[in-house]
Amino acid sequence: MIFTTQDIQKTFKTGEVAEEILKGIDLSLTEGEITALVGASGSGKSTLLTIAAGLQAASGGEIHFDGGELTAMNQEQIRKIRAQSFGFVFQSPHLVPFLTAEEQLLLMLETAGSPLSKKQRREEVDKMLHSVGMAHRKTAYPASLSGGEKQRVAIARAIVHQPKLLFADEPTASLDSTKSHEVMGLLQQLTKTLNIATLMVTHEEDMLAYADRVITMKDGRFA
Numbered sequence: 001m002i003f004t005t006q007d008i009q010k011t012f013k014t015g016e017v018a019e020e021i022l023k024g025i026d027l028s029l030t031e032g033e034i035t036a037l038v039g040a041s042g043s044g045k046s047t048l049l050t051i052a053a054g055l056q057a058a059s060g061g062e063i064h065f066d067g068g069e070l071t072a073m074n075q076e077q078i079r080k081i082r083a084q085s086f087g088f089v090f091q092s093p094h095l096v097p098f099l100t101a102e103e104q105l106l107l108m109l110e111t112a113g114s115p116l117s118k119k120q121r122r123e124e125v126d127k128m129l130h131s132v133g134m135a136h137r138k139t140a141y142p143a144s145l146s147g148g149e150k151q152r153v154a155i156a157r158a159i160v161h162q163p164k165l166l167f168a169d170e171p172t173a174s175l176d177s178t179k180s181h182e183v184m185g186l187l188q189q190l191t192k193t194l195n196i197a198t199l200m201v202t203h204e205e206d207m208l209a210y211a212d213r214v215i216t217m218k219d220g221r222f223a
């Protein structure tokens with residue numbers, strides 16, 4: 001198991017009132033598998049995903065990743081692990097408007113502190129764009145890409161640095177049904193071939209067919 005949490009708690013304080021949003025979550029993620037997180041609005045899915053991804057701190061509990069304890073690390077150590085070993089896909093692609101598809105990926109490699117040479121980086125970027133079916137549009141700017149194409153580039157960007165974990169927060173929410181199936185097929189294939197542990201939040205029942213495991217959240221706990 002590359003990633004585990006033990007008894008994760010999250011409490012938000014608004015004024016005098018403390019609200020318990022996560023009430024003891026034990027989550028484990030396996031390489032080569034998509035784990036889907038479902039549940040009613042407000043059940044704590046996004047909170048859990050952002051805590052697992054090191055984007056916000058838990059109020060209690062432990063998170064272990066690849067032999068280290070994230071919950072015992074400082075901000076800088078967590079930031080480094082996030083840049084090198086985690087990938088993110090969101091509901092909207094969040095591409096940089098003034099960068100071409102290939103430049104988006106090159107920037108990601110740079111941010112991740114890739115040890116590859118310039119030439120090797122270009123080769124890696126070509127390979128990734130090819131694997132998401134976007135090699136022919138590598139010099140295109142986001143404005144000239146369709147919604148589905150943008151999300152493909154965003155997925156390629158999320159995995160170009162070969163992360164071990166991929167966090168996907170409603171990756172198909174802005175796409176129509178056909179495009180959603182294409183994008184999920186792609187995420188499934190990449191999760192398997194690159195042996196990534198993928199955690200996905202989704203509201204779309206149809207997309208659960210692509211998950212290896214489905215976890216339902218209810219009131220801050222696994223149902």
Ligand SMILES: Nc1ncnc2c1ncn2[C@@H]1O[C@H](COP(=O)(O)OP(=O)(O)OP(=O)(O)O)[C@@H](O)[C@H]1O
Pocket residue numbers: 012013014021039040041042043044045046047048
């Ligand atoms: N920063 C915050 N401060 C206070 N309360 C918060 C904060 N973030 C989330 N919450 C509360 O925590 C609860 C869970 O929110 P979360 O976004 O995790 O739910 P969710 O299951 O992802 O919902 P949705 O499906 O609607 O996205 C909600 O009641 C929300 O209002």
